[in-house]
Amino acid sequence: MEDKIWLSSPHMGGNEKKYVQEAFDANWIAPLGPNVNGFEEDLEAFLKAEVKVVALSAGTAALHLALIECGVGYGDEVICQSMTFSASANPIAYQGATPVFVDSESTTWNMCPLYLREAISDRLSKGKKPKAIIVVHLYGMPAKMDEIIAIANEFEIPIIEDAAEALGSTYKGRFCGTFGRFGVLSFNGNKIITTSGGGALVCHTKEDKDKAVFLSTQARDNAPHYQHSHIGYNYRMSNICAGIGRGQMEVLKNRIESRRAMTKFYGNLFAKIDGVKILTEDNGDFYSNHWLTAITIDENKTGISREDLRQALLVENIESRPLWKPMHLQPIFQNSPYYGGNIAEELFNMGLCLPSGSNLTPTEKERIKSAIERKFDK
């Protein structure tokens, strides 16, 4: 059997070890230190907008803190894109709140502004105003932010942007993660850059950042002894992980180019195959980091289902994955309200993510290419 080709695997740049070595040399083996500050500054410089970044242990932790800072508590409702990874929605449940799921539109696969408006209006008519809106930029594709922001502003509901998959993506020239009251980034092992595990909260005010740092370091009041007036969390990023992050920031631009080149690679491959569509930018307002290349397969045209292709790749030891299964179809969220049609469900039924790593070799790409061509030739 040939070596496994992964969907998306870590790709070190080279200087990660240097920063980690510095941490060892100075004995900064803790969830604070120069790498944590340095990594936050690197991210702030990259995102350009006047943002303040808090490095955390995970993107999920960042979402949780964003909800807390938006005042989400027991019995509240939070609107959330249905088509996403469960980590977008789970922190709503951590707070004892109820997610209200909204369908996608078929251009970006992200939250549909029309269903968003319908959801807010209906929840208001039932006497409850949603406390926040979680919008996701799936696979790096920016959501239709102008429309979504206009609705959020109209109803005065804060936006939490889940940009876990979209570091480096832009909408109308502005970076994803910098539009909402809060933005969320992830540096898990499969993301476009990784700290082995980690995340960040993007804030716009010093107060919001200070509060996130306070909550993520066990909410210690200012006193020589351990004094607490709030429930705290242990969510800060370690100085070791942040060292990896600093090395990764040096190659981020290059990683975005490589991921986008993978989408081009698949674009050329599927150009000849009628019935396969790739998720691409609708127009120049959208710029995706193309974290993962995602396709939909029309079985009526191709005679092949996404499961057929997934199995065919698996036999060749090539990993691929169905798109995110929408949250409103998940057993754990079956009792949560849902607004929409069957866009996300159809995407799930037809969609597949293909190997998209920035570290795929020409030989590996050739293996992927011939496996796909063989499947569609039959």
Ligand SMILES: *Cc1c(COP(=O)(O)O)cnc(C)c1O
């Ligand atoms: C990866 C991911 C997260 C969670 O990030 P972690 O760092 O793994 O906690 C949240 N939302 C989406 C859309 C993701 O892809």
